[in-house]
Amino acid sequence: DTGVSQDPRHKITKRGQNVTFRCDPISEHNRLYWYRQTLGQGPEFLTYFQNEAQLEKSRLLSDRFSAERPKGSFSTLEIQRTEQGDSAMYLCASSLDGRGTGELFFGEGSRLTVL
Amino acid sequence: DQQVKQNSPSLSVQEGRISILNCDYTNSMFDYFLWYKKYPAEGPTFLISISSIKDKNEDGRFTVFLNKSAKHLSLHIVPSQPGDSAVYFCAASAGGGSQGNLIFGKGTKLSVKP
Numbered sequence: 001d002t003g004v005s006q007d008p009r010h011k012i013t014k015r016g017q018n019v020t021f022r023c024d025p026i027s028e029h030n031r032l033y034w035y036r037q038t039l040g041q042g043p044e045f046l047t048y049f050q051n052e053a054q055l056e057k058s059r060l061l062s063d064r065f066s067a068e069r070p071k072g073s074f075s076t077l078e079i080q081r082t083e084q085g086d087s088a089m090y091l092c093a094s095s096l097d098g099r100g101t102g103e104l105f106f107g108e109g110s111r112l113t114v115l
Numbered sequence: 116d117q118q119v120k121q122n123s124p125s126l127s128v129q130e131g132r133i134s135i136l137n138c139d140y141t142n143s144m145f146d147y148f149l150w151y152k153k154y155p156a157e158g159p160t161f162l163i164s165i166s167s168i169k170d171k172n173e174d175g176r177f178t179v180f181l182n183k184s185a186k187h188l189s190l191h192i193v194p195s196q197p198g199d200s201a202v203y204f205c206a207a208s209a210g211g212g213s214q215g216n217l218i219f220g221k222g223t224k225l226s227v228k229p
Binding site: 004040041042043044045048056058091093102103104105106107108109 | 119147156159160206217222
């Protein structure tokens with residue numbers, strides 16, 4: 001399978017715990033994005049990387065959230081001291097810079113439930 | 116304030132007929148628009164896009180129309196098939212298609228009945 005893969009697919013945690021999601025993009029893609037989607041809403045942009053550089057962060061990304069892409073390949077999104085409002089689907093996407101179509105390739109998402 | 120609006124949460128169409136999904140935007144800086152389709156338990160998949168320098172883009176059964184003066188775009192699916200039943204998201208960006216910060220609407224759930 002050469003698509004974007006995300007792990008875990010589902011995570012249930014208690015409020016106050018830390019969680020980490022992993023994303024493996026399509027191998028030749030140099031851009032990687034994180035979005036969040038809650039029920040009844042469209043995906044909301046969180047942050048994106050070009051290679052290992054984090055180029056843009058949304059105001060939605062509070063200081064409890066941190067994303068890394070240390071070697072320009074896979075990425076992790078960590079949420080510290082989770083709150084019930086963090087419950088959402090976390091979507092990762094990748095693209096090839098310069099392609100010009102604006103097309104992002106999304107993974108199936110990691111669903112977080114905070115109890 | 117929502118910059119990309121899809122005012123119809125759902126749409127039901129008979130198989131073989133035309134499906135028209137609408138999207139309005141408020142930010143005049145948007146210059147690239149995309150439609151994504153999403154099935155349950157899957158991530159969104161890209162369907163079709165259009166640059167602001169065009170007013171129409173066609174790909175098989177799918178056509179996107181852009182009316183810049185009205186800040187309105189629409190997706191036409193002809194003929195509609197049951198497999199088209201999904202949630203459709205309109206998205207926009209201000210980066211000419213090269214930026215990742217896409218702004219999505221809330222989606223329209225399309226049901227195509229046999």
